[in-house]
Amino acid sequence: xxxxxxxxxxxxxxxxxxxxxxxxxxxxxxxxxxxxxxxxxxxxxxxxxxxxxxxxxxxxxxxxxxxxxxxxxxxxxxxxxxxxxxxxxxxxxxxxxxxxxxxxxxxxxxxxxxxxxxxxxxxxxxxxxxxxxxxxx
Numbered sequence: 577x578x579x580x581x582x583x584x585x586x587x588x589x590x591x592x593x594x595x596x597x598x599x600x601x602x603x604x605x606x607x608x609x610x611x612x613x614x615x616x617x618x619x620x621x622x623x624x625x626x627x628x629x630x631x632x633x634x635x636x637x638x639x640x641x642x643x644x645x646x647x648x649x650x651x652x653x654x655x656x657x658x659x660x661x662x663x664x665x666x667x668x669x670x671x672x673x674x675x676x677x678x679x680x681x682x683x684x685x686x687x688x689x690x691x692x693x694x695x696x697x698x699x700x701x702x703x704x705x706x707x708x709x710x711x712x713x
Contacts, residue, residue, distance in 0.1 A: 581633065582697050594630035596620070596629070597616040607710070608693055623636075625638070671687040672684050672686075672687045
């Protein structure tokens with residue numbers, strides 16, 4: 577449950593314990609993803625079970641768990657392609673290695689910059705949950 581609370585806290589800019597469409601849009605923009613306010617509102621409304629127009633922790637958990645069940649296998653396979661053997665995360669080095677395999681030559685500093693954009697808990701690597709959120713849009 578702590579990982580879901582960290583995710584909620586990352587999106588919840590006014591610290592009210594809920595994610596508004598504006599907060600969702602703002603957070604997505606901070607990681608380089610464009611999300612219109614209308615799309616953010618549609619996403620929130622599709623998950624909002626109590627009709628208040630905001631996402632609470634329980635609703636966020638439900639959304640992430642439902643997505644995990646349906647997409648988990650495919651996402652796990654993609655995530656493993658970018659990870660290092662034996663590690664359950666994507667590092668700058670593993671990202672650089674995978675991008676090189678795909679024909680995109682980048683240096684490790686560029687990879688660190690990419691990881692920083694999506695590293696929600698600030699540990700310097702991309703966890704599967706961060707990868708899942710990144711891939712949602």
